[in-house]
Amino acid sequence: MDPKAIANEPVQARQRLPEPPEDLRALYRSMVRLRTYDDRSVVYHRQGRIGTYAIFWGHEALQAGAVHALEPGDWIFPSYRESAIGLIREMPAATAFAWWRGHPEGWWDPREWRIASIAVPVGSHVPHAAGMAWGLKLRDEPSCVLAFFGDGATSTGAFHEGMTFAAAKRVPAVFLCNNNSWAISTPTSAQSGTERLVDKAVGYGMEGVRIDGADALVVRDAVRDATARARAGEGPQFIEAVTYRAAPHATADDPSRYMDPAQLRAARERECIGRFESRLRQLDVLSDEGIGHVRDDALVEMEAGIAAAESLPEPDPRQIFDTTYSLPPRALRRDRDSTLEP
Amino acid sequence: MAVMTLVQAVNDGLRQEMARDESVMVLGEDVGRLGGVFRATEGLHEEFGPDRCVDTPLAEAGIVGTAIGLALAGWRPVCEMQYEAFSYPALDQVLSHLSRYRWRSGGAIEMPVVIRMPYGGGVRAPELHEDSPEAFYAHAPGIKVAMPSSPADAKGLVAAAVRDPDPVVVLEPKALYRASSGPVPDGEHVVELGRAVVTRHGTDATVISYGAMLPVATAAAERLSERGEAEVEVLDLRTLTPLDEEAVLDSVAKTGRAVIVHEAPRTAGFGAEVAALLAEHGILDLRAPVRRVTGFDVPYPYWSLEDSYIPSAERVLRALEEVLRF
Numbered sequence: 001m002d003p004k005a006i007a008n009e010p011v012q013a014r015q016r017l018p019e020p021p022e023d024l025r026a027l028y029r030s031m032v033r034l035r036t037y038d039d040r041s042v043v044y045h046r047q048g049r050i051g052t053y054a055i056f057w058g059h060e061a062l063q064a065g066a067v068h069a070l071e072p073g074d075w076i077f078p079s080y081r082e083s084a085i086g087l088i089r090e091m092p093a094a095t096a097f098a099w100w101r102g103h104p105e106g107w108w109d110p111r112e113w114r115i116a117s118i119a120v121p122v123g124s125h126v127p128h129a130a131g132m133a134w135g136l137k138l139r140d141e142p143s144c145v146l147a148f149f150g151d152g153a154t155s156t157g158a159f160h161e162g163m164t165f166a167a168a169k170r171v172p173a174v175f176l177c178n179n180n181s182w183a184i185s186t187p188t189s190a191q192s193g194t195e196r197l198v199d200k201a202v203g204y205g206m207e208g209v210r211i212d213g214a215d216a217l218v219v220r221d222a223v224r225d226a227t228a229r230a231r232a233g234e235g236p237q238f239i240e241a242v243t244y245r246a247a248p249h250a251t252a253d254d255p256s257r258y259m260d261p262a263q264l265r266a267a268r269e270r271e272c273i274g275r276f277e278s279r280l281r282q283l284d285v286l287s288d289e290g291i292g293h294v295r296d297d298a299l300v301e302m303e304a305g306i307a308a309a310e311s312l313p314e315p316d317p318r319q320i321f322d323t324t325y326s327l328p329p330r331a332l333r334r335d336r337d338s339t340l341e342p
Numbered sequence: 343m344a345v346m347t348l349v350q351a352v353n354d355g356l357r358q359e360m361a362r363d364e365s366v367m368v369l370g371e372d373v374g375r376l377g378g379v380f381r382a383t384e385g386l387h388e389e390f391g392p393d394r395c396v397d398t399p400l401a402e403a404g405i406v407g408t409a410i411g412l413a414l415a416g417w418r419p420v421c422e423m424q425y426e427a428f429s430y431p432a433l434d435q436v437l438s439h440l441s442r443y444r445w446r447s448g449g450a451i452e453m454p455v456v457i458r459m460p461y462g463g464g465v466r467a468p469e470l471h472e473d474s475p476e477a478f479y480a481h482a483p484g485i486k487v488a489m490p491s492s493p494a495d496a497k498g499l500v501a502a503a504v505r506d507p508d509p510v511v512v513l514e515p516k517a518l519y520r521a522s523s524g525p526v527p528d529g530e531h532v533v534e535l536g537r538a539v540v541t542r543h544g545t546d547a548t549v550i551s552y553g554a555m556l557p558v559a560t561a562a563a564e565r566l567s568e569r570g571e572a573e574v575e576v577l578d579l580r581t582l583t584p585l586d587e588e589a590v591l592d593s594v595a596k597t598g599r600a601v602i603v604h605e606a607p608r609t610a611g612f613g614a615e616v617a618a619l620l621a622e623h624g625i626l627d628l629r630a631p632v633r634r635v636t637g638f639d640v641p642y643p644y645w646s647l648e649d650s651y652i653p654s655a656e657r658v659l660r661a662l663e664e665v666l667r668f
Contacts (some may be wrong), residue, residue, distance in 0.1 A: 109450035110414060117446045121438050127404050128439070131411020138367075138417070152620070161404030168399050233661055323449035324442075324484045326507040328535070329584035 019217075021285045023068075027216055028280060029294050030064035030088045031273050035324035036298035037084045037093060037305075041100065045251045046304055050100040052079045057247040058214070061272035062178055062266025063148070065219030066090055069227060070146060075136075077116045077129040077147040081178065085148070089113050093305025094312070104315045116141075122183070123153030126162030126175065133171035133236070145173040146226045154185030154197050163236075167204040172230040174223060174237045175206075178213060183259040201238035214272040248270065348525045349519035351493035352382045352458070354526060355500030356420065360390050362530075363418065366504055369396040370422030375456060379424055380460055380519055393483065402432040409455045410439055420504060423459035426513065432457070440509050441484030452507040458500070460516035461484035461489075462554040462605050463648050472642045474606035476553075479511040480582045480615070486510040486535055487582040491556035493524045495580055498533025506535060515554030522557070535581045538589035544575035547599035547662055550590060550616055552579040555603045555653060562658035574668055582612050590616060591624045598629035599665040603653055608636040630668035633661040 011143030038057050045053045056063065059081065067076065067088040078085045084096045091113055099106030099118065110116045116132075119125030129147035136143050153159050154177060162315050166173050181188050194200065207229070211222045219241060226237035246267035248255050255264065280286035321328055321336035328336065346354065360366045368383055368390075377384030386395040398405050402423055409419035414636040423429040429436075434551035436457070443453045463472035480487045486508055495512060503510035515522075540565055542557065549559040556578055563574035577593050579586065594600050600620055602613035613634040620632055633654045643651050 069515025104448050107446055107448050109447055111451070116414065117443065117451075119439075121434070124407070124434065124438055127435070128411040128414070130404075131408030131413075132415050133411070134408060135412040135417050139415070157431070158403055158407060161399070161401040162407060164399050164401055165404045165408050261613025319448070324445045326444075326452070330587055331585070 022279055023281070024285045025290070027064055027068050027220065028276060028286065030068065031060040031216060031295045032088050033298045033301065034060040034063055034084055034162065035273055036295070036302050037096065040299075040302045040306065041097075042251060044097070049306060049310065050097060051102055052250055052252050053100050054083065054250045055247045056081050058245065058267070058271050059178060059180065059243055061216035061276065062176075062213040062219050062241050062243055065216040066146060066148070066176055066223045069170070069220045069223035071143065073114065073141075073143040075114045075116065075129075075132050075143065075145045077125050077132070077145065078118055079122065079125065079149050079153070080118050080120055080149060082148045083118055086113055086115050089115065090116075091196065092308070093302055094308035095308050097309035098312060101309055103309065103312055104319050105309075105312050109141060123149055123156030123159040125149070126153065126159045127165060128162075129173050129175070130162045130166035130169070130171055132238070133166065133173035134169050137169070137171050142231060143172070144230050145171075146223065147173065147175050149175070149177060150183065151177065151179040151181070151188045151191055151197060152186070153177070154200060155191055163200075163204045163206065163238075166236040167206050170233070170235040172224050172236070174226040174230055176223065176239045176241060178243055179240050180243045182245045182249070182259075184249045184253065185255075196240065198238060198240035204238075206238050207234070208238035208240065210240045210242065212265075213243035214270065214275065216272065244270075277308060279285050343525035343527055345523055346493045346623060347520045347523045348378055348490070348493045348496045348514070349382050350604060351386055351497040352500055353372060354530075355497035356383065356386060356495070357389065357539060358530065359501055359504040360386060365416060366418045366420060367394045367396065367412070368420045368422065369398050369409065371398060371400055371424050373397060373422050378422060379421040380516065382514075383422065388511075402428055403435050406432040406435040406440060406455070406457060410435065410443065410453065413453050413455050414451065418454045418504060420456040423457060425471045426459045426461035426475050429457065429459050429471045430431075436479070436509075437482055438487065441482045444508065445484060453509045454504075454507050455509045456500075456503045456512060457509070458512045458514060460519065461513040462515050462517055463642055463645075463652055464517035464554070466645045469532065469642075472645070472648065474604065474637065476513050476582055476604075477606055477610060477612050480612055484509065486584065487513065488535060488580065489513045489515070489553040489582060490580065491515060491518065491522070491553050491578050493522060494526045494531070495533050496535045497526050498531045499535070499580065501532045502535050510535070513553060517554045518557070532578065536584040537581065538577055538579045538584055538586035540573070540575060540589070540593065541578045543578035544573035544597065546572035546574060546597055546617065547601065547665055548575045548577055548593040548597045549601050549603055549658065549662070550577045550579065550593075551580065553605070555605055558653055558655050559603050559658055561655035562662060565655065565659055566662060572662070574662060583621070585615070586621070587619055591627075594620055594624050594629040598627055600628070601635060601658065601661045601665060603631045603635045603658055605637050605652055607639045608634060609639050611636055630665040633665055635661045638651070
């Protein structure tokens with residue numbers, strides 16, 4: 001199919017050959033682990049066990065679907081909304097919780113997981129993804145890069161410059177925009193003059209598709225197609241995945257001040273895991289018992305994860321002084337010595 | 343030793359490093375076939391190919407932002423900002439990511455990225471072509487700042503910046519790109535970051551400066567010497583961060599008087615840091631208050647007025663006379 005032909009229409013679930021049930025169950029398991037992580041994080045925040053937390057409830061199909069389409073060597077550039085994306089590559093939950101606990105153990109070595117550090121300023125990591133993809137291409141490596149960001153990011157200069165570089169250098173990158181309708185309290189309609197963010201891709205000379213971001217298989221297939229094209233030298237690809245942020249932006253947010261409750265209720269009823277569960281039940285891939293097991297395992301994993309994060313040793317204050325430079329400058333060493341050994 | 347202009351020496355340093363290490367790549371606006379608007383990258387495109395000397399889109403945040411990704415992928419990018427003030431759009435990437443990536447990864451990830459830029463005035467250019475932004479970069483933890491004043495140091499500091507595992511901003515005095523020429527060591531030449539150099543020995547006062555102000559500081563010192571009034575030491579910092587504190591303190595311990603000269607505006611300029619160093623660690627050596635001769639706290643003026651803005655040898659001389667008479 002010519003991707004340009006579908007650029008303005010949400011991609012619907014395609015006719016598929018029978019899927020290997022274990023693939024479907026693995027995808028389902030990833031979604032449930034992300035959901036459980038997210039649900040528990042809100043609880044842990046209320047219990048004072050993690051700090052302010054950016055909620056991703058309802059985005060599990062998008063996150064898991066996308067990562068399940070990748071090869072192990074592919075790089076992921078997450079925003080803070082994908083703070084637990086490492087779980088799908090079997091990063092310990094304790095690491096993800098440690099990030100929200102402000103503990104140094106939460107700051108992983110990106111090369112170990114092929115997952116860049118979480119980018120906090122919205123959109124600012126888009127050029128990093130472009131640069132990584134460029135660097136891989138220059139070395140003739142077969143790997144590809146996936147960048148996650150939201151609708152608000154498409155308004156930033158960094159997004160524009162990153163997209164421009166990626167297209168000019170025809171790098172193997174996939175830019176996955178999670179259009180969840182909200183940048184904190186600002187709706188997409190106030191964010192952009194274009195109704196479909198995928199239309200922005202055309203201006204960069206990039207191919208783009210607009211998909212249902214709450215359908216895990218649609219997301220997985222779209223990312224699979226996009227990475228295949230990017231790997232084949234067809235240049236970077238843009239995906240607008242339409243979702244809805246049926247939850248607060250973060251634990252400190254109050255959507256009742258700006259969100260229509262009816263819309264919110266409707267969005268929560270359409271949430272992605274329930275949809276995927278009923279499909280898997282229809283296909284006889286999943287039973288009530290199987291669902292229970294996956295959920296129970298995820299809960300055990302997260303409870304163990306937070307406990308492990310809480311039992312990490314107190315961070316060493318030397319961390320403050322010794323990780324910014326290869327060799328701390330003299331003034332910094334003086335501050336370190338007088339602070340740590342007064 | 344070949345005699346070169348300062349900009350030729352920058353070029354020589356880049357060529358030396360690109361030949362030595364295949365992961366070094368140069369990227370920027372018009373750095374390829376044109377060789378850069380000041381020709382600092384002349385010939386690199388032909389010698390190393392378009393993948394290692396890359397003409398980029400006109401987007402400075404994109405240049406530095408993609409350099410971060412390139413560094414994560416194992417490259418050593420050397421970014422050229424066409425003029426210093428055009429680096430302001432890239433400050434977000436410098437402050438939010440480049441300077442923090444090592445810290446953010448618990449020290450695991452190196453960011454061997456160089457950002458070179460011509461800086462400073464005196465070249466009759468339009469607005470935002472003549473700033474001195476070194477303090478913005480020196481204030482960013484994780485960033486090192488080098489500012490050569492001679493061709494030999496330009497080659498050696500560029501080479502050191504490329505080899506450094508941390509991000510380094512190299513501010514090159516555009517007024518001296520062709521006005522300054524001198525001997526440059528052939529072959530491998532590296533000037534260690536964090537080492538100042540005494541360029542003129544003296545006993546009565548120290549002028550502490552860097553970059554384009556070195557000739558101005560030296561002219562003032564020479565004039566006092568010709569008049570038989572004083573022998574002034576001139577200290578070229580060469581690297582602002584890490585700062586060679588010992589060199590500053592040692593010289594002032596000897597002379598007892600300090601005048602700091604830079605072209606950038608006064609308030610929160612790098613001179614304030616040097617003055618604070620002397621106040622904290624050298625005050626008992628001081629026989630007079632520290633004086634600063636700097637640009638003024640205004641935007642860099644229209645060029646018809648720039649000669650009244652840039653610190654002159656006369657202004658440095660007056661400051662020296664004041665501290666000597668104190």
